[in-house]
Amino acid sequence: MSSTTGPTGPTGPRVGIVMGSDSDWPTMQAAAEALAEFDIAHEADVVSAHRMPEEMLAYGKEAAGRGLSVIIAGAGGAAHLPGMLASVTPLPVIGVPVPLRHLDGLDSLLSIVQMPAGVPVATVAVGGARNAGLLAVRILAATDPALQQRMVDFQAELKASAHAKGEVVRR
Numbered sequence: 001m002s003s004t005t006g007p008t009g010p011t012g013p014r015v016g017i018v019m020g021s022d023s024d025w026p027t028m029q030a031a032a033e034a035l036a037e038f039d040i041a042h043e044a045d046v047v048s049a050h051r052m053p054e055e056m057l058a059y060g061k062e063a064a065g066r067g068l069s070v071i072i073a074g075a076g077g078a079a080h081l082p083g084m085l086a087s088v089t090p091l092p093v094i095g096v097p098v099p100l101r102h103l104d105g106l107d108s109l110l111s112i113v114q115m116p117a118g119v120p121v122a123t124v125a126v127g128g129a130r131n132a133g134l135l136a137v138r139i140l141a142a143t144d145p146a147l148q149q150r151m152v153d154f155q156a157e158l159k160a161s162a163h164a165k166g167e168v169v170r171r
């Protein structure tokens with residue numbers, strides 16, 4: 001899989017979504033959907049740490065120079081992809097533990113979250129690709145007031161929706 005969505009401009013994709021296998025896409029596509037909601041140009045690729053280590057390292061080393069600002073990396077099982085990318089890029093890396101058939105994603109979570117000091121990976125919940133996308137938006141919004149206002153509006157909608165659900169429960 002390889003795709004680029006969102007407005008095209010001189011800078012190209014701002015966020016790179018990578019995963020260990022195309023079988024991770026059903027989980028990872030929620031990150032792409034969140035980015036699309038905020039019109040963030042992004043790309044999605046399979047870059048396996050174990051099956052294509054040279055390509056994985058090249059992706060991480062070239063990401064900042066290509067204009068990416070954030071990497072979202074998802075993998076399952078022995079999920080080394082987010083940590084290995086974080087070791088070769090200065091960009092923020094958000095790790096998504098992908099749940100597999102065995103161990104319910106606990107293996108993926110622990111593989112991603114237990115990074116040594118000095119090499120951070122911001123790990124979301126097992127299967128939490130939507131939050132990975134929203135966290136990437138927040139990172140970009142820190143230096144983009146218009147995008148930050150859109151995040152504020154999004155949070156207000158979330159609150160209104162939670163209130164509406166609460167009203168249904170109380171009826």
Ligand code: RP5
Nearest residue numbers: 020021023024075076077098
């Ligand atoms: C991991 O192995 C991938 O990230 C995927 O979650 C898992 C299984 O991959 P496939 O056997 O489906 O290709 O490296």
